[in-house]
Amino acid sequence: MKHRKPITVTQVVLVAFLFLITLTMLVPLLNILAKSLSSPELSASMGGLSIIPKDVDLLNYKIVFSHPILVPSLINSIVITLVGTLVNILLTTTAAYALTRPKLTLKKPIMVFLIIMMLFDPGMVPEYIVVQQLGLMGSKWSVILVTSVNVYYLVIMMRYFEKVPQSLVEAAVIDGANHLQMLAKIFYPLSKAGIATITMFYAVVRWNEYFRASIYLTKKSTDTVLQVILRQFVVLGDTVSIIGQQNVFDYNTMARVDYGALKGATIIVAIIPILLIYPFVLKFYAKDVMAGGIKE
Template identity: 50%
Template sequence: MAARRFTVSKLLIGIVLTAIALTMFVPIMNLIAKSLSNPDKVHLLHGYDILPKGFSLINYQVVLSNPIVGRALFNSLFITTIGTCLSLFFTTITAYVLTRKNLVGKTPIMIFLIVIMIFEPGIVQEYMVVKDLHLLDSLWAMVLYRTINVYYLIIMMRFLEDIPDSLLEAGKMDGAGHMTMFWRIVMPLARVPLLTIGMFYAIARWNEFFKSSIFLSSRENTVLQVLLRQFVVERDTTTLVGAVDLLKNNHIAQLDSSALKAATIVIAMIPILMLYPIILKYYTNGVMEGGIKE
């Protein structure tokens, strides 16, 4: 095997990519460092520091001691988990139907889907639909909201079109129906696009705060991103700060608001960041390899 040659262009590309990575890595590490620093030393941290000054979990304890935060975290996890599963199922099964060669009216259906993808309804129309369905202030409003993304549907269709017809024909010869072929042939072969699109769906649902703030009005049904916006953007510190007794027990007069914000942001980031190593673990090449032996 020929050795890789070092070139100036590779060096420049490496420097540029490293610089781009640092612009994302340093701010995240700075937030973590600020949230873990001793309350008396938070002011010593600069914007480029990635190591905490001292160590304390008081910021996380104060934020998580508020029952509203725990409830909002549960609501966000519920909406993201159930909503992503429903989105993946309906996106995949719709793509399977639309890629059948004998489907009647495929062209008008695709035109309709592309039109609604380009011309999205306004917030007033969406609000009235949710109201008519009696889903206002219900978590199911956000679970069912935009269950199918047309762009992801087209991506899934492009993948399913590459599945060899001989696999499906072999299933038909064995007496399998469409649902059997969908679950036992299509779904296993669609593992990579399912993981990729599932990650996109999960991130979109986890980070959604605008529609959540409109459709979910009560504190019991609020989500973490809405609380995060109230605290970080609107500076509503009374919303997230929990038991004040924690400060007295730890002999702390007052916490730094920026450290509390950092702890809240880290709490909101951790669940969605855990998706990446799980998904990357199952990224494999040659999923179709070995499916057919000619």
């Protein structure tokens, strides 16, 4: 029977310190959630440490989801995030696989070119001209394709692929596997942690995208994404962007609205979808990159 090691004072202090740091991040989020769920008459008087809703009222969320533009913008954000992240993963992993092949011609010049592109961003003007000439203005593809590969994430993926034992690759070649089969049956399974990591990074960037969307998705008001509306309302204080000209609620109901709590409801709606990704990603962090493989 194994004896547990005694808990040291240093460990207790470290756990307490990390717990306090966690509270500094968790309490503000719970406070926003509590205010958004509270009655408008009581939410304005709630302090910054209040995390329990008072007289639960869903008025703020009814206003948010009754907005004629917000729901389409939420759908646009979800579509761009899902499709864009899929494009990111496919292009990044295939590029990482190609760049880690020992016999790749001009490997060093290609890497130098990619590093230069990462360090020296050409800027928005050339990008805008390319998007315009390709006829992508107003299309979701204008936001998806211009950020298809991040060189930094590509380098991360290359490090994972380089750890795959060469003996596995050689065995696959002897068995007649082509590059796509090796990528799908060897590199992907042995690099789940890396793929999960860059998937999370890409998805967060996609979900938070507002700058390019505010430039390229301007043909119709329903073409925009949720983050554009969120920025207009929460950052710029544009209440029309969230209240609009709707007649869903009567004047007396709208007069009750606490705009601080309404902002909180909008923020919660914007962050919940991306938070749902983390439970699916975190399980890969504890796993060894070479789980199921063999050692050289």
